[in-house]
Amino acid sequence: MAVTASSSEKVIRGLYQITNNHDQGFEAQIEQILKMGLERFNLDIGILSKIEDNQYIVKYCVVPDDVELTSGVEFDFNSTYCHITCQANEPTAIEHIGEDDRYANHPAYQAFGLESYIGMPIKLNGEIYGTLNFSSATPYKRQFQESDIDAIQLVTAWVEVEIIRRRQEKRLKELNQILERKAYEDSLTCIPNRRAMFKHVSPDVSRIIREQGKASLAIIDIDLFKNINDTYGHQIGDDVLKKVASALNESKRDYDFISRFGGEEFLLWLPNTNAQAAETVCTRIKNNIEKLSLCATTVTISIGISSYSDGDLQHLKNKQSKLNRLILDELISEADQALYHAKDAGRNCVKSYQRVTLTNAELAMC
């Protein structure tokens, strides 16, 4: 069979088509590549291998039904034809291995009896990754030609670019995930930051409004923290912040959400928790912190709580469009006022905001 230029064009068209099938995933694309190679070279076994620790690992393969070979199978690299291909560092094509002095005694020939073979090293950034190879148990019916070498080089180049591109894509995804995590984490204490709090709590507020549920919000502030900084230095101050954050994180219930709200203030969100239960939880947390030895002096906290249940904050309810955010802002402002009372009452205590119930006439004016 004469190999014409049009068969190389067919490979290029095939590669173009496979590139367009990007959405099908790498595995499907490689299967198409291997099938295209088998058809192009008129051979039976197509393999994309990876070489690792002197092992030849079959990453992907297309084989006839009677050949028992699956991806994941490993061979000693030295016992494969690809070892010769990689040592040659160039495309290798042999029509009749049994009659070739270099290969007839090769362990791969002894083990697998493959007579015809065309293979090419896959290189990523100058390093050998593995090989792309096509073979058959029968001798090749013609001589391999320049255009066959061109074809396997072309297909291998495609595989190299695609592997690099997918690796970069994966790395980019990982970096984006790290960035996303960092954007929502307080860099000093490693607990969620203010931005994370709004992201987490806002949808919860809307759920609670929808389900006519309840929740509490607590602002936790380290007492006389300025004194700690002034007496022991900023470094110790930072250390206390980290330890308090970690203790708060451990003291909260699984379904509560703690964040660093700013400076020496933390915000604790307690879903499905009424005022009384919130006071119990916060008093326990406050007592836990007092018992810890966080620096040379006893560190205490004050906590202001605001609670919400259906029917509260009626004056906001005719402003439906931003209701979640309004309720959240209102709860924060109320908890802040309660915190102010706690400080006023001598610190190291928990205070709840006492909401005034508006009359219908007052509501109508809101």
Ligand SMILES: Nc1nc2c(ncn2[C@@H]2O[C@H](COP(=O)(O)OP(=O)(O)OP(=O)(O)O)[C@@H](O)[C@H]2O)c(=O)[nH]1
């Ligand atoms: N070390 C350290 N200090 C911080 C950080 N953020 C805020 N601060 C300090 O926290 C201190 C807060 O002081 P104040 O707002 O006066 O409050 P306080 O001393 O805790 O007093 P009360 O709140 O009334 O009990 C300030 O001195 C800030 O500089 C931080 O990340 N690290």
